[in-house]
Amino acid sequence: MNMFPIDNVMFLRLGFFLGIFLAVASWEILAPRRPLAHGRLVRWTNNLALTTFNSVLVYLVFPAAAVGAAFYAGEMGWGLLRLFPLPGWAEGAAAIMVLDFSIYAQHVLFHRISLFWRFHRMHHTDLDIDVTTGARFHPGEILLSIVIKMGVILALGAPPWSVIVFEILLNATSMFNHGDISMPEHADRILRRLVVTPDMHRVHHSVIIRETDSNYGFNFPWWDRLFGTYRPQPAAGHTSMVLGLANYRDPKWLTLPWMLIVPFMGRER
Numbered sequence: 001m002n003m004f005p006i007d008n009v010m011f012l013r014l015g016f017f018l019g020i021f022l023a024v025a026s027w028e029i030l031a032p033r034r035p036l037a038h039g040r041l042v043r044w045t046n047n048l049a050l051t052t053f054n055s056v057l058v059y060l061v062f063p064a065a066a067v068g069a070a071f072y073a074g075e076m077g078w079g080l081l082r083l084f085p086l087p088g089w090a091e092g093a094a095a096i097m098v099l100d101f102s103i104y105a106q107h108v109l110f111h112r113i114s115l116f117w118r119f120h121r122m123h124h125t126d127l128d129i130d131v132t133t134g135a136r137f138h139p140g141e142i143l144l145s146i147v148i149k150m151g152v153i154l155a156l157g158a159p160p161w162s163v164i165v166f167e168i169l170l171n172a173t174s175m176f177n178h179g180d181i182s183m184p185e186h187a188d189r190i191l192r193r194l195v196v197t198p199d200m201h202r203v204h205h206s207v208i209i210r211e212t213d214s215n216y217g218f219n220f221p222w223w224d225r226l227f228g229t230y231r232p233q234p235a236a237g238h239t240s241m242v243l244g245l246a247n248y249r250d251p252k253w254l255t256l257p258w259m260l261i262v263p264f265m266g267r268e269r
Helices: 004-030 041-061 065-076 088-112 114-124 131-135 139-156 160-177 185-191 198-205 222-226 256-264
Strands: none
Touching (some): 004 160, 041 131, 041 139, 065 139, 065 160, 088 114, 088 139, 088 160, 088 222, 114 139, 114 256, 131 160, 160 198
16 A cells, blocks of 8 residues: 555645634634633633644554545445446545535434443533534544445545545535534525534534434535434523533633543433
8 A cells, every 4th residue: 555645635634724713713702602711711721732643543543544444445446436437527526425414313323322432421511612613533433434434435446535535625614514604594505505504503512402303414415314313503502502512611621631531421311
């Protein structure tokens, strides 16, 4: 396997991450959607420290990760896409759609299966949501997600370029739809037909369980509508809704040591 393109992908993804992060962070400062209850200093320090830790961990455990799985599937001739005579662009587009659905399905399972929820709930213990929340995931969830994603890629035989595009899209939309950013209501109404918007995803971070268990999409909004998990607005409105989990209201859960032990606490919700 030629590792040179994979090394390039790492720098490409980092470049997009920094660019999107700065763009959304600037938007949050210039046009915030709601006031932050706990500010940025503690939250950003710990959320970004976790993001850095996760990045190093993934590189050490899965240096080739998803793109490496795509190259390997190509070399071995594996994948369901090999069964259909599709042009390259259609093959890649199909792979991106299936990968996005797999992320949606995984997200639903991480809420409904107790063991998975223990790891995923750390993402929901943030008492505000902004651009840094989009990368605030427990290392255990990150590693498990990569294994699932690699399995889907191997089963599909997804072209490497489509995996690169998907990874960049997923990273960018996660920061965007967690952003504390304001946009005109009519723009949100139109945009959420194509992509998950901040107002759409914010509902998912509500302290009200029926709202937490909705709007699971990250990139495309269609899966929630198709499978009946779409909720257009929070009951209390975006500026008054309470974010987080009912059993994790103490600000200590915003600090890295406490974030890491969330899966091992006894409380389910």
